[in-house]
Amino acid sequence: MEALDLIQKIVIVLVCLYLSWRIIRYLWSFVDVEKDPLIVLVTGAAGQIGYALLPMIARGAMLGRDQPVIIHMLDIEPNAETLIGVKMELMDGAFPLLKGVIATTDVIEACKGVDVAIMLGGFPHRKDDNKDLIFSNVAIYKAQASALEQHADPDCKVLVVANPANTNALILKEYAPSIPEENITSLTRLDHNRALNQIAEKLNVNVGDVKNIIIWGNHSSNLYPDANHATVNTGVGHESVKELIDDDHWLNTNFITNVQTRGQTIVKARRLSCASSAAISVCDHMRDWILGTPTGTWVSMGVYSDGSYGIQPGLIYSFPVTCEKGEWSIVQGLKIDEFARGKMDALQRELIEEKRVAYSYPH
């Protein structure tokens, strides 16, 4: 009898504990626990891409609609007043997610505590001497690397946009050795999105139904958009883009040049750079990196090469990647045909040459 009594008592106590636990959880769900804000740095923030990008960040398009942000805007002294104007506008936006804005020309203040860094700032492209362009940017990226390494969050994720993006990212990596190499990336998502759209237009489907294009290599005029593994969601399944288009010649010529020259086509029409689509692809790159890519989908990112696909380690090279839990991994095992191989190797040579030029910069 005593044993039965005891068991009864234990059961009652357990049931009470369980019910209390449920009640507490229910009440807790009403408490709106806001996430801690993430600090986002945008360099070159006074420019056109910055102007398009900043409201997107403030609205949660980059890090999610439940993620508060603090924005650090950095630019050079001549743009200080413009930067203040942009800060005023961000405040006037009354964005609920925006918990603070700093507008500064001081790279150290800008880099303090930064969790995400978007490097838009760099020496603008001139038509001639590539070497000069690389040199001018080496100085900038060397200084910024230093500041980031010393003042940013140790797990800071970096996206370099300013051209030559891949090589600027490499310089950043070289001069910020304590930033994990997997945290430094360059943008090829804009070309990736453009390629998706070219396929969508060719097949007359919705761009949201096309996926798994690859941008290999360098974000330069020789970039290689590869549709060999791309698919279209036809409603009844995923079909190979290559088979649906059934025109390898187009895929190996016009398709490639369309994507390569899209930027120029837009600049010619607008007489201004493609700030909007660039900003959008920056958000896409970061969002997928941090929040993860959808199952069965990969994206293109310029990342530190590890020897995959026969590409020399130690370059920032654009690969197909999936992302999970804030980390990217190169999609392995994709078949590479002869044509693709040629393109990928040419891009590797281009990047090796850019690296050589950058390293020849007098210290």
Added chain:
Amino acid sequence: MGLCDGQIGYALVPMIARGIMLGTDQPVILHMLDIPPAAEALNGVKMELVDAAFPLLKGVVATTDAVEACTGVNVAVMVGGFPRKEGMERKDVMSKNVSIYKSQASALEKHAAANCKVLVVANPANTNALILKEFAPSIPEKNITCLTRLDHNRALGQISEKLNVQVSDVKNVIIWGNHSSTQYPDVTHATVTTPAGEKRVPELVNDDEWLKSGFISTVQQRGAAIIKARKLSSALSAASSACDHIRDWVCGTPEGTWVSMGVYSDGSYNVPAGLIYSFPVTCRNGEWTIVQGLSIDEFSRKKLDLTAEELTEEKALAYSCLT
């Protein structure tokens, strides 16, 4: 759609395509309209929009034909108008805008969807909206509004800075009247959400002198301050507030919160009927309602009347351009 002002339009279209204006579950088709000299640039914007691979964007039309642009439109954002240039008289600016809005009214009335909601942004916004209403009589008058949400958001920002609180904790400011230098940002009924409950802004600020002078002129002149700093107009914040205006109108205002919209006045608060005047409104089921019964002190009364006078004068000027 709307004559793309270039800057505001460029900032606005990705926001619309992302679902910021109508909700993240609402697919959209964008009709972009501009004048023939801007046709190529418009096409460039279209190219960028499709390159962005927005899941919600189901189509983009870039055109210089007002009829094509207006066909089937459910929401119209009128960003385009004739900007004031140096040396131009007010009457000249008014005259140009009157003829633009007269012809757009026609196109909208004939080709847009029956319940089309219109937001006029281009200045003089209130009077452009009034012209639109006059020449599109079959568009319900409650469907024609003008933007004062930018000033409303700016006022919220100023209060949040003054009190050093988050802007999302400040609400219920009011922008009365004309989106011009006579606009009256009124915080008499504004509140701040604190851990200890909602507190009234005038009490927390405790500086009536500032609220009646510095605060008002800062909000009134914010646009000019931004132009001085950026050397360009405040496209980013204008576009953002246009999204806020439409979103709250279509999806409803949060409980206990009102916003400012330029709407067809019905005589509320002794404002002459038949003007497009900015009032505090709540929105529900796609319709706005003026918040009634707010007390108006003597200082506010003068301000409300001053901006009403200006609007009456603008209306007379606009009509004189038509004859």
